[in-house]
Every structure is written in structure tokens, then in C-alpha cells.
Amino acid sequence: MRIPFTGPVADKHRRVVLVTGAGSGIGRAISLRQTAAGDIVIATDIDLAAAGRTAQLAGANCHPYPLDVRDPEQWQQVTDEVIDRFGVPDILVNNAGIALGGAFLDQTAADWEKIMSINVYGVVHGCKIVGSKMVDSGRPGHIVVIASGAAWTPNRVAPSYSTSKAAALMIAESLRTELAPRNIGVSAVCPGVTRTQLATNATLITGEASSTEEFRADFAQAQARYSFATPDMVARAVQRAIRFNLAIVPVNFDATLAWVLHRLSPGLMRQICSIPTMKLAENAARVAAQRVPASIAFHRD
Template identity: 45%
Template sequence: MGKQIVRSGDVRLAVWTAGDPAHPTVVLVHGYPDTHVVWDEVVAVLAEDFHVVTFDNRGAGASDCPAGIEPYRIEQLAADLLAVIDAVSPEQPVHLVGHDWGSILAWELVTDPAAADRIASFTSVAGPCLDHVGHWMRGWAAHPRASAAQLVRSWYVAAFQVPGLGTLPWRLGLGSAWDALLARVDGVPRRERVRSRGADGEIGVRLYRANIARRLRHPGERRTEVPVQVVHAAGDHFVGPDMGSDAHRWVPRLWRRTLAATHWAPLTHGPALARMITELVDHVRGAPAPALTRTAREGEFGGKLVLVTGAGSGIGRATAHAFAQLGAEVVAVDVDAAAAAHTAGQVDGHAFAVDVSDEAAMRKLADEVVAAHGVPDVVVNNAGIGHSGTFLATTPDEWRRVLDVNLWGVIHGCREFGARLVERGEGGHVVNVASAAAWLPATDLAAYSTSKAAVAMLSDCLRGELAAHGIGVSTICPGLIDTNITRTSTFSGLDDAAQDARRAHAAAVYGRRNFRPEGVAREIVDAVRRSKAVVPVTPEATVVRLLSRLSPGLLRTLAASGLDRGAPVAR
């Protein structure tokens, strides 16, 4: 990594470069109380494809530290940034990335018409435009709770306005304890200590005193035509998701994205952040970027991609419709290509035909979906088949068929899409459709109940594992649902005529129950919305679950006495 000195007026700025200078230039701007090293993980990834530039802001690290408050006005820092850009890429515009105060000062340059031709794109992480925030705060009556929540988050900003108060902790040794504090509070990996941390923290308080009050009191009209993506860290203790949420008023080419990280995303999610930066740069340069070009439909799930297996009929089709009605873009997956296409046509989505029990086919499906549409934000593993038979009557082939679809199909869906959700780093949700039969030790449902109980336990295990990545997992357990599963279920030890008779009987029972798939779909949407862990859908499912907890012996007695005769207790 090369180092050079760039002058901005009387201030000398320490600048580092990595990667091939012939490649597009990406300039990374750090925040408070950091130095350029906060970007090390991001630089390591970006340098493979870009010319990457980092530098220490005035008052930090190896750059000069002017005395007083006035030199730390945001206009001065924006001039420093422009000086760096002109030095490292005098002929071509750069792609700008800012974190925390680095993002705040970058907004100043991005919204300056005189600098518009010097910036090709801007990725803002955890640092909104102060002027946009000023306008947002003035409209507090439209969002009183969000405004109040942000004031609580920003308690330290008020403290920093008191002379001497903001610098006191740094003078008392906070710099030497800073990395340990971040590790304990936000899980930031311990790293080599920045020796200037204490001085950086103390001097950086001047940023707040020089800029916050005057900009929030008198916000300007900061507009830009530069393509901007705003990355919100879901676990950010300082910047709420709503602050500056009306920036689209001034930024027509704006994308909002969420990273499953804390405020210190460059330190904890460097590769994921580097991928987001790359996606915007590539998109600006003309390459496909599914996550940025997805149709922004109106609704609660607008801009989200939802994949549903078993979407050709029943609960799967109803779930596809429910998410589409709320603005989601839907990928309908079914073993029946025509049925998948029919559902996709109804919801203006995308159809894929696949056997969920086939591991290789599911991996190919995941690759194709991600390449064409991006990583799904919500994955609903719904595909399943019904089967009735006692343990001894159920043949090994019947066991394999039930477990291959009902359990392995869910496992394949969770593995292929779960891994990609984790790698993406933006959170998400996985829904696994089980059944009330998961709690019912039914003598006529040996294979079916076992497969659904396994799905429920798999979901519980996965929920704990994926929580750290901001990914929720819900288990949906319907009872008697009027779907075509009753018309396609199989029964052990019966000839074709007897099978048809049992199917007709089951269909009649479920038809009289008349609980429609749309009711399950509503519960699935609500489970994603509220990140519910386990959802018994129907009254009978609730009763079975309650009995399984309070009186499992009674439930076994009822099941053995013939509670389950006639049809699988399932959707």
C-alpha cells in the first residue's frame, strides 16, 4: 500500500493507495474517532478490482491537526476530500464511500454542484447529510416517535456541545480502552490498537461543536444527481433507520439498503460492505445489479424478493399472492413447471421448476435465482407431500419419499439460500412450513409426523444460528387446511381403488373444515413481519401444541385412540 502527502491549503493529509491505478478509483472516508485503518477489511476486497484510496481526515491519525474549532467546519473537510480526489484521480470521477463523519462530510461534496463531475457514485454508511437531517427534524410532528428515538440515540451530540465535557473521557484514558469497549458492546473484533486514538477522539469532538448546531438550525437545500446508496446498519446504536428518510426529496437516484451490522460495519462486515460498494459501482458503469435494479413496487415489502417453494398451488400459491399484494417481487418454485408459471403469471413474478428433494437441482436453482434476481430476502420452504400409514405398514421407499421432500427439501432450501443470506450480510427471513402433525404422535402418520417434527426442530436450531446474522426463522404449523395435498396424499398398504377412496374422504373432511390457504398465507406474512418463532395456524393446531406441552400423555392416548384416522393432519 503506497503512502503520499496531499496538501489542502495549509493542512497536510496522509493518503494511502492500493490496487491498480488504471482501474476505477474508490475513495473511502473514515468517521469519528477512527482513522483510515477502519477500512482495512474493505480495502483488502476492493483492491482486487479497483484503485482504492484512504486517508486520515484533518485532526486524525497521521494528518495535520489545526488548532481551534473553525478549521473543523464541514466546508473545510469537504475541501480536503476534493483535494485528495484531485490528487489521486485528476482525470476521472471517483466512487465515494463514507462512514459516520466521513459520510457526513462526503454528503457536503456530493451535494455541491461545483464538484458534481468529480463523483461517479456515493455509498453512505451510518452518516446522513446534516442538512437533510435538519429538515427531517423540523418535520418531527409527522414522525414523533422516530424523532424522539433519534434524540435518545444522539445524547452524546448534546454532551459534546459543552466545552470540555466531550473531551474529558479521552483525557482520562478512553483511547486505550476503546477497542475493548467496542468488542464488548458491539462484538467488534479486537485489532492492533491505533496509537493516536485518544488524541483523535479528543480533537474530533471539534467536528460536533463546529457543525451540528448551525447546520440543524439553518439547513440548506442539498440536492444531487449523483447515484447514492444509503446503507443502514440494522444494529446501529447512534443512527436510527428513519433519520434522513426523506432524502429522496433531494436525491432522485437513491437506493436504501440494510446491513445486518452495528454502527461499526466496516470493522465487522467488511466483505459484505465491499460487495455493496462494488454493486453500485458496477451498476453505474452499466453492469447488471439485481439488488439495485429490482422493481420498486409500492407496499410493505416493496423492493423485497420473496421465494416460495410449492408455489404452484395451495398454501404456496396463496403465499406468493399475499407477498405480491404487499409489493414483493416473487419467485414461484414448484416441481410442476406449468403450475409455477401459472402462479408467477398471476403475481407478475418469476417461475422456476425444481424437485426440492434434489440437492444438485436446488443448488442450481439458488445460483440461477441469485444471478438473475439477487438473493431472496424471504425464503418460504413450503413444498411438501402427504402420506398416511402406521410405522410397520410404511415401506422404506415410502419413508424415503416423504423424508426426501418434506425434510430434505427444507434442508436443501435452508442450506442453499441460508448460506447466501449470511454471505450477503443484509439480514432476511426463512419460513419453514411444518404442520400440527409435528406435535401429534399419530399412529397413522408415522412418516409424515416424523418429517414435520424434524422440520420444527431444524427450524429451532437454525433460528439460534442465524440470529447473529440478522436472519429470522419461523416455523408455520397449520392444521386442517383445504388444499390439494389431500388429493395427492398416499396411503400405505392400499390398492389404487382404496387409495382414491381415502383421498376422496380426506378431501371431503378438509372441505367441510373450510380453512383456506389464504389464512395460512396471512400468518406467514405476519410471522415474517414480526419475526415470530413458531406459529400454530388453526385452532386445532393450537390445541395440539398446548396438549403436547401440558399433557403429552393425554395427547398420546388421544392419538392412539384414532384421533388421526382418515387423513394426514396437515395442510
């Protein structure tokens, strides 16, 4: 009999953990933490070399695999290989994601298809393919979806990103109700702004190409200096979610504030989020990166 308020696999040792987007940032931090906890980690990434670097850092119990989360056939292949070698995953962490900034009317259908194929359908494929194997095995399991505080922030600068993360959050909540009778926990972990390469790799839709690249550089610097969270903070939140079978875990100050405001007054939240525009975001990033002293930061290396 499981102790109340603990997750289905909280007390299991040497669990098999499959992590997507494990080549850097949050995915790498999760892989390192789970390996250190004694788990066997399957570090997947579209960039196999990056996943390999994560495995080198984590040690012998971390194994890199190539995976494009948009492709269900690749999901099936990786899942079958992992099961043949290690057994059915005990934990799946859907972490892979991208960012896309730009006003709603400036984003094309292709932009929406791109972000949804990774942030939403990548989660759908993983939950369906790996989740079905968990169910078939009849053993306890846990699925984590890395959503975002953006799921609670309707806005003018990244509407497709917020929409994709809101969808990912609802997938986790819906799946939690479906899989609970199967003794499989499902958690949505929702970071706020985190010190990762998300800004550097984001698609930004502004006026001119030169302006876009300048904005990207400023945004990346601002994210690195003034983000409230580090990848390891998110990795610790993942461990809490698994240990206590938590439904939703806002990670840091800005995500928690967004969650509270969204719950208390959606109208007020919309009013606040209607203020920033792409132009204001560009100016704020420029000031933060170029005029505020680098010594004033939330994080120091």
C-alpha cells in the same frame, strides 16, 4: 436501529422472496400475498406449468422456476439464477411437502425415504444453500419453514408425516439460534388441516387399491369441507412471522390445540392420538363426505 419485535426484513420494500411448492395451495397463496405486498416473488415448483399459473395470477413481479426440492444441484442452479437476476433472496419460504398415510408397520423404507426427501431434506437443502448466500451477503434475511400441527401429534395413521414435520420444526428452531446473530430470522409456521390438494395427492396405504382410492376421494372431500384453515390464512400467518420475527406460529384452531396439549401434557396427547386408526379414519372420512350434508361446512366457495 430496528424497532423491537419486528423482523430483520419487516420494513424492507421490494424484497426478493423465494417460495417452494408455489404451484398450488399454500405456496400459491403465499406467492399471491407477497406479490401484492410489493415483493418480487420467485415461485418454484416441480411442476413448472403450475408455477406458471401462479405467476399469471400474481402478476408481473412473480416469476416461475422449476425446482425439485429433493435435488441440491437444482437448488444451487435456481439460487444462482435468482441471484444473477434479482439479487440474494431476502426471504425463503420452504413450503413444498407431501403427505403419506398408513400405519407404521405398513409403511416401507421406500415410503419413509420418499417423504423425508421432500419434507425434511427439501428444507435442509433450501436452508443450507439459500441461507448460506444470505449469510455471505451480510444483509438481513428471513427463512420460513412450513411445518404442521402434525409435528405435535404422534399418531397411528400418518407417523411418517408427523415425524417429517417434527423434523422440519426442529430444523427451524435450531437454525433460528444459529442465524440470529447474523440478523436472519427463522420461523416455523404450523397449519392444522387446511383446504389444499394435500389429501388428493397423498400416498395412502390401506388394504386394497379400490379401497384406497375411495378413501382418497372421501378424505379429499372431507378436507375441503371441514378444514379449519384456508391457504390464505396460512399466507397471512407467514406475513406475521416475517413482520414480527416469530419463532413458532400455529395457524388455526386444531394446530393451536395440538400445540397447547403437547406442551401441557405429552402423555395425554399420546392417549388422544392413539385412538384413531386407519380404519376409523376411513370410516370417518366416508361419513363426512357421503352422509353429512354438504351445506354443513366450515368453508364455502
